[in-house]
Amino acid sequence: MNRDFTDVSMAVIRRLPKYHRYLKDLLDKEVYRISSRELSRLIGFTASQIRQDLNCFGGFGQQGYGYNVEELYKEIGNILGLNRVYSTVIVGAGNLGQAIANYPSFVKYGFELHGLFDVNPKLVGMKIRDINIYDVDELGTFVKENDIEIGIICSPKEVAQDITDTLCKANIKGIWNFAPIDLKVPKDIIVENVHVSESLFILSFLLNEKSKRD
Amino acid sequence: MNRDFTDVSMAVIRRLPKYHRYLKDLLDKEVYRISSRELSRLIGFTASQIRQDLNCFGGFGQQGYGYNVEELYKEIGNILGLNRVYSTVIVGAGNLGQAIANYPSFVKYGFELHGLFDVNPKLVGMKIRDINIYDVDELGTFVKENDIEIGIICSPKEVAQDITDTLCKANIKGIWNFAPIDLKVPKDIIVENVHVSESLFILSFLLNEKSKRD
Numbered sequence: 111m112n113r114d115f116t117d118v119s120m121a122v123i124r125r126l127p128k129y130h131r132y133l134k135d136l137l138d139k140e141v142y143r144i145s146s147r148e149l150s151r152l153i154g155f156t157a158s159q160i161r162q163d164l165n166c167f168g169g170f171g172q173q174g175y176g177y178n179v180e181e182l183y184k185e186i187g188n189i190l191g192l193n194r195v196y197s198t199v200i201v202g203a204g205n206l207g208q209a210i211a212n213y214p215s216f217v218k219y220g221f222e223l224h225g226l227f228d229v230n231p232k233l234v235g236m237k238i239r240d241i242n243i244y245d246v247d248e249l250g251t252f253v254k255e256n257d258i259e260i261g262i263i264c265s266p267k268e269v270a271q272d273i274t275d276t277l278c279k280a281n282i283k284g285i286w287n288f289a290p291i292d293l294k295v296p297k298d299i300i301v302e303n304v305h306v307s308e309s310l311f312i313l314s315f316l317l318n319e320k321s322k323r324d
Numbered sequence: 325m326n327r328d329f330t331d332v333s334m335a336v337i338r339r340l341p342k343y344h345r346y347l348k349d350l351l352d353k354e355v356y357r358i359s360s361r362e363l364s365r366l367i368g369f370t371a372s373q374i375r376q377d378l379n380c381f382g383g384f385g386q387q388g389y390g391y392n393v394e395e396l397y398k399e400i401g402n403i404l405g406l407n408r409v410y411s412t413v414i415v416g417a418g419n420l421g422q423a424i425a426n427y428p429s430f431v432k433y434g435f436e437l438h439g440l441f442d443v444n445p446k447l448v449g450m451k452i453r454d455i456n457i458y459d460v461d462e463l464g465t466f467v468k469e470n471d472i473e474i475g476i477i478c479s480p481k482e483v484a485q486d487i488t489d490t491l492c493k494a495n496i497k498g499i500w501n502f503a504p505i506d507l508k509v510p511k512d513i514i515v516e517n518v519h520v521s522e523s524l525f526i527l528s529f530l531l532n533e534k535s536k537r538d
Binding site: 114115116123124126128131154189190191192194196204205206209210212214216219259260266283284290292298300303304305306307311312313316317318321322323 | 429
């Protein structure tokens with residue numbers, strides 16, 4: 111199957127990783143068949159939402175049978191592009207960079223880490239999971255020579271745009287950005303942000319609202 | 325001002341941290357006044373979206389003048405509950421826990437870290453930013469005795485629910501969860517998740533879609 115999903119809304123796409131995670135849990139528990147109602151109870155979306163979401167991709171359920179968990183898990187993985195390998199580098203080898211390098215999903219789903227980069231001479235030359243930490247001066251050349259597709263930015267925000275410029279010049283395809291800044295990139299480069307402080311501020315909002323009502 | 329914002333949609337609320345971040349950048353650059361059009365160009369929302377969003381909170385702009393950056397920054401901070409201090413603990417003092425403990429926004433915006441907790445005897449007894457790492461067995465007592473409001477879960481997913489149960493029994497108010505699992509909590513406990521692998525899978529989706537079109 112090589113159709114593209116430009117017609118599917120990003121709201122639906124952004125729910126797919128959650129389906130993927132729950133289906134993996136079901137497989138780990140040796141559950142091979144599930145109704146949209148049971149899936150709904152587990153995952154917290156309505157059964158009708160689930161049917162609608164999955165229909166965007168051709169529909170996987172069978173009336174009176176439900177979903178084949180293994181098939182659905184595999185298909186959603188395919189849609190998410192998890193049926194292939196991605197070459198990656200991490201820029202910023204501090205605690206966050208090391209946490210990402212060791213993150214189980216990262217390793218498990220085909221994200222191959224080829225190198226970490228840092229300015230700190232104490233880190234350069236060390237290894238994480240047998241992968242070298244290089245001087246950030248070598249970043250551009252390394253990315254170009256090794257056809258790296260994804261650059262993961264775990265640096266302080268002050269240097270994140272410079273790193274991005276280096277990555278883009280070296281023909282990176284996508285950037286996974288943890289720095290609290292919106293990066294400027296040429297329009298064919300994909301950027302996906304994890305802005306953790308935004309999530310923290312939503313938590314403080316909710317706590318503060320709750321304390322007003324209590 | 326002590327009104328609550330239960331009438332404002334979470335979609336609007338979830339955009340506030342981004343406004344907050346851009347307004348902070350403007351203040352750092354000593355820009356004290358901005359039109360919704362200029363703000364729109366910076367932040368990437370339409371000017372009409374910006375006016376609509378800010379109107380939900382009473383509207384801050386003045387016709388022909390624009391927004392007072394400092395006032396708007398302060399008010400959005402107040403709405404987000406950043407005008408007070410939160411007592412927190414981090415459970416899981418590995419790379420991710422340490423990264424969060426050192427995260428600049430975390431320190432800057434009133435999230436006071438009272439302790440880290442881990443099972444690893446090599447970590448227990450150490451300090452991060454002068455804050456102790458304790459044995460996780462002490463978690464419940466510590467949270468209760470110190471009136472901790474926020475528990476931050478940076479543990480492997482296998483133990484995240486047990487940690488959550490301990491936190492809830494010790495009267496935690498909110499949980500900031502980095503483990504890739506949806507936690508079960510009593511309904512008065514607020515949970516905010518950072519599911520980093522969901523973001524990674526969106527990146528792989530977008531890269532994979534792009535490669536089909538190229």
